[in-house]
Amino acid sequence: MDWDWTAIDWAEIGFATQETLIMLGFALLFTVLAGLPLGVALFLSGPRQLLAHRGLYALLSFVVNVLRSLPFIILLIVMIPVTVWLVGTSIGVTGAIPPLVVGAAPFFARLVESALREVDRGVIEAAQAMGASTWQIVTRVLLPEALPGLIAGVTVTAVALVSYTAMSGVIGGGGLGDLAIRFGYQRFQTEVMVVTVLVLLGIVQLLQSLGDRLVLYFSRK
Amino acid sequence: MIRLENLHKSFQVEDRRVSALDGVSLEVAAGEVFGIIGHSGAGKSTLIRCLNLLERPDSGRVWLDEVELTALGKSALQAERQRIGMVFQHFNLLASRTVAGNVAFPLELAGERDRAAIRTRVDELLELVGLSGQRDKYPAQLSGGQKQRVGIARALANHPKLLLCDEATSALDPQTTQSILDLLADINRRLNLTIVLITHEMEVIRRICDRVAVLDGGRIVEIGPVTQVFLYPQHSTTRSFLQDPLHQQELEEAIRHEKAAGRSRIVRLTFTGETTYAPHLHQVAQASGALFSILQGHVGKIKDTPYGQLVVELHGEPAEVATARALFEARGLHCEDI
Numbered sequence: 110m111d112w113d114w115t116a117i118d119w120a121e122i123g124f125a126t127q128e129t130l131i132m133l134g135f136a137l138l139f140t141v142l143a144g145l146p147l148g149v150a151l152f153l154s155g156p157r158q159l160l161a162h163r164g165l166y167a168l169l170s171f172v173v174n175v176l177r178s179l180p181f182i183i184l185l186i187v188m189i190p191v192t193v194w195l196v197g198t199s200i201g202v203t204g205a206i207p208p209l210v211v212g213a214a215p216f217f218a219r220l221v222e223s224a225l226r227e228v229d230r231g232v233i234e235a236a237q238a239m240g241a242s243t244w245q246i247v248t249r250v251l252l253p254e255a256l257p258g259l260i261a262g263v264t265v266t267a268v269a270l271v272s273y274t275a276m277s278g279v280i281g282g283g284g285l286g287d288l289a290i291r292f293g294y295q296r297f298q299t300e301v302m303v304v305t306v307l308v309l310l311g312i313v314q315l316l317q318s319l320g321d322r323l324v325l326y327f328s329r330k
Numbered sequence: 331m332i333r334l335e336n337l338h339k340s341f342q343v344e345d346r347r348v349s350a351l352d353g354v355s356l357e358v359a360a361g362e363v364f365g366i367i368g369h370s371g372a373g374k375s376t377l378i379r380c381l382n383l384l385e386r387p388d389s390g391r392v393w394l395d396e397v398e399l400t401a402l403g404k405s406a407l408q409a410e411r412q413r414i415g416m417v418f419q420h421f422n423l424l425a426s427r428t429v430a431g432n433v434a435f436p437l438e439l440a441g442e443r444d445r446a447a448i449r450t451r452v453d454e455l456l457e458l459v460g461l462s463g464q465r466d467k468y469p470a471q472l473s474g475g476q477k478q479r480v481g482i483a484r485a486l487a488n489h490p491k492l493l494l495c496d497e498a499t500s501a502l503d504p505q506t507t508q509s510i511l512d513l514l515a516d517i518n519r520r521l522n523l524t525i526v527l528i529t530h531e532m533e534v535i536r537r538i539c540d541r542v543a544v545l546d547g548g549r550i551v552e553i554g555p556v557t558q559v560f561l562y563p564q565h566s567t568t569r570s571f572l573q574d575p576l577h578q579q580e581l582e583e584a585i586r587h588e589k590a591a592g593r594s595r596i597v598r599l600t601f602t603g604e605t606t607y608a609p610h611l612h613q614v615a616q617a618s619g620a621l622f623s624i625l626q627g628h629v630g631k632i633k634d635t636p637y638g639q640l641v642v643e644l645h646g647e648p649a650e651v652a653t654a655r656a657l658f659e660a661r662g663l664h665c666e667d668i
Contacts, residue, residue, distance in 0.1 A: 235422035238382055238494075239436045240411035249438070253426045329425045329468040
């Protein structure tokens with residue numbers, strides 16, 4: 110097979126990369142905004158925790174599990190009416206963000222929950238003994254102590270989101286995935302496919318090494 | 331200062347209920363160092379956690395001065411807890427904060443916003459515990475003894491009325507234990523701070539406590555001044571903390587040997603205070619004509635009180651022995667037949 114690199118429209122690739130980064134950025138932002146409180150709620154309501162509540166924990170856990178067990182490609186389609194209601198469109202970069210957040214937030218919430226569980230119970234007990242309120246324990250003990258774990262969780266989530274953004278090309282979500290499907294798959298331009306994969310690979314590498322550095326920086330153990 | 335009334339607490343362990351506290355009442359006076367000793371599982375951890383209600387008793391009341399802690403709502407209890415410092419076996423420092431940050435933590439929780447005031451107080455406390463040079467280090471960079479000093483500085487930050495020590499020296503080596511106990515004794519003297527500590531080590535009680543309660547099976551089996559409980563133990567649990575099994579065995583062998591030889595006038599002499607270092611045996615021997623052989627003996631200190639305890643065999647005519655006993659009693663020595 111002949112490789113024809115001259116046929117690649119680099120401007121198109123640059124634009125698609127930009128779209129992917131925008132999707133990734135906003136999706137990650139809203140994922141963290143939604144997933145962090147959800148993860149904290151999961152942790153606090155869990156068995157033998159500060160606000161242990163069997164019913165609430167079961168409910169949150171169930172919702173998270175349902176969303177996580179839904180394949181993302183299905184979620185993309187199921188979400189269409191909700192997406193339209195939320196942002197007015199179900200296609201393009203804007204249309205891709207709500208399903209990305211709904212797909213990634215429960216995943217991130219579980220990572221938050223497990224990062225918080227790593228915090229030494231003795232430290233929480235010490236804060237209680239000092240008269241800390243639950244809010245103070247969350248904001249001044251749990252989150253700062255779990256920071257390296259939380260950053261690692263954000264990194265894993267960001268990498269997962271990169272592959273989700275590519276998948277959203279299926280519903281016309283824009284970005285590199287969309288480009289790969291339209292040119293690489295539907296028009297048999299394998300070169301475009303190769304380049305998009307390489308760009309995605311670069312983004313993932315960058316995210317991972319940035320995350321690793323931050324984790325290292327904030328680890329005091 | 332602090333008063334416990336009939337505390338009960340039990341836990342569900344699998345399919346049965348285990349009683350951790352079974353009717354504990356006690357009172358600790360202001361300025362006192364009060365020790366609670368017990369074997370593991372005796373309920374001492376539960377007991378100390380009931381003092382600041384980290385553990386809520388099933389029934390009974392806890393009073394701190396005139397405030398009944400068990401009757402307080404959540405936020406009132408949180409406010410009272412800021413006046414009770416607590417030191418932990420495993421230090422429980424925030425790994426993400428520096429030494430200074432850890433000591434500042436309770437001040438921040440209490441709503442102090444003035445950074446200069448926090449800094450002044452933190453420096454003062456680090457000076458007190460001897461860690462001024464370590465203020466910007468993280469806990470992971472400190473030794474166990476240093477971590478515990480941070481723990482103590484943190485516990486003192488809000489000028490507590492009461493300091494609780496939960497096995498504060500159990501994770502430390504003997505030398506470090508000594509320096510931490512010295513620090514606690516010093517704080518007790520300098521700040522006139524009431525201290526309640528739990529431990530399974532008699533040494534800790536002997537070195538810094540004024541009074542002690544012996545806990546066994548969730549009950550207080552013996553309570554009193556340390557000199558009293560230490561020198562005249564009544565309960566078998568107390569004895570188990572005091573007697574070194576090897577020493578005990580050696581003494582029993584010596585006694586058996588002497589009794590087999592028809593010599594059975596063996597007594598335990600106990601003496602405390604000023605007269606501890608006086609030449610009792612020599613003087614009594616001279617005055618009574620009775621002679622002594624020492625089977626076992628120990629001279630030491632309980633907190634600031636010197637004490638001695640000797641197991642001796644008396645030799646001589648019955649009249650001489652009787653005189654010797656009378657002379658011991660007259661000198662304030664406690665004389666107990668074995």
